[in-house]
Amino acid sequence: MAENYQFETRCIHGDGGFVEGHPYGAVSVPIFQTATFAHPGIGKSTGYDYSRESNPTRYELESVMSSLEGADDSIACSTGMAAIGICLELFGEGDHILCTEDLYGGTVRMFESIGEKRGLKFSYVDTSDIDLVRKNIRKETKALYIETPSNPTMRITDFAEMRKLADEFGLLILADNTFLSPYFQKPLQLGADIVVHSGTKFLGGHNDVLAGFVCVKGKELSEKLRYTYKTVGCSLSPFDSFLVLRGIKTLSVRLERQQENAKKIALWLKNRPEVTEVYYPGLEDHPGYEVNRKQATGAGSMLSFRVDTVERTRKILESVKLISYAESLGGVESLITYPMLQTHGDVPVEIREHLGITEDFLRMSVGIENAEDLIKDLEQAFQ
Ligand SMILES: Cc1ncc(COP(=O)(O)O)c(C=O)c1O
Secondary structure, X not given: OOOOOOHHHHHHHXXXXXXXXXXXXXXXXXXXXXXXXXXXXXXXXXXXXXOOOOOHHHHHHHHHXXXXXXXXXXXEEOOHHHHHHHHHOOOOOOOEEEEEOOOOHHHHHHHHHHHHHOOOEEEEEOOOOHHHHHHOOOOOEEEEEEEOOOOOOOOOOOHHHHHHHHHHHOOEEEEEOOOOHHHXXXXXXXXXXXXXXXXXXXXXXXXXXXXXEEEEOOHHHHHHHHHHHHHHOOEOOHHHHHHHHHHHHOHHHHHHHHHHHHHHHHHHHHOOOOEEEEEOOOOOOOOOHHHHHHHOOOOOOEEEEEEOOHHHHHHHHXXXXXXXXXXXXXXXXXXXXXXXXOOOOOOOHHHHHHHOOOOOEEEEEOOOOOHHHHHHHHHHHHO
């Protein structure tokens, strides 16, 4: 039975009623580690037939995600890339998708290789500039694909403005909500039609599982996406579904602490003479600060910064002790990444340079450690 619980409660109990459905009253969801389900009779089903299509552990996770994102349906995939991949099947030859220009590099790789091979066309603009988005809509444009904050330069796109354009030109809006998670931002309530996630990041939260989600409004989109999902078979395993469910239980407390730490680090970086620029949408002088405040309840815990010399960039990466020099983001452990070589390594050089993803640019995912310890670690790495 759907209850009107607050977000923090829904992270743990969904809309309510799960425990009543668990065998023996298990408080935590059992891991239904089974590939197939016996039929009670000819033409009869327990509700589950084969785990590629659906599984009770995964179903519980999908229900929690729908509750958090305000979706009609959420589809749990094996990775974030798999989630983005099934969305491409909504489009056909000649269709054009207009994207935020600094998307996650893996998404650009998928669009430019698999997408282009299937005859889809992509172009990339700064979607924080509404006029530029309007100018780049073509007659073949079918969708806007948005990341806000963008990755890794943290630009903010105004969902309400994108919705107006989408209504005017009959477009779908797809939003990658990995960076803020539904705790801080709910794109479906702001005008998006489809939300994708790398569940590997804040939702899983512990750097120990890969997962992805597609969360949608409306039966038609849900049916199309579910058809591709069961056909390509990119389902999240029962055990990984359990891990992500467990991760989501602490989403609100982790993100509060991560954001608090990120703010402290952003301010500390701003006062360092070696740092030439800090990109964090929680700073009042960030160009997207007001728009982010209007549409999200927080700025999250992702930040990027630029230092004075290339040598210093390399020195920082090789000297951090507590913070790991590693790809990925969103977990309890703080990570520092070199986007030029890692997350955006496959983005063509001229585009990278246009975006400012150069040798002096670093991205940090701030975890839940003690903020003073993190700052001390950065301080020794700067010297
Ligand atoms: C914003 C964003 N979207 C999607 C992905 C892809 O997710 P996954 O690594 O789970 O496939 C990533 C991975 O880093 C990401 O940062």
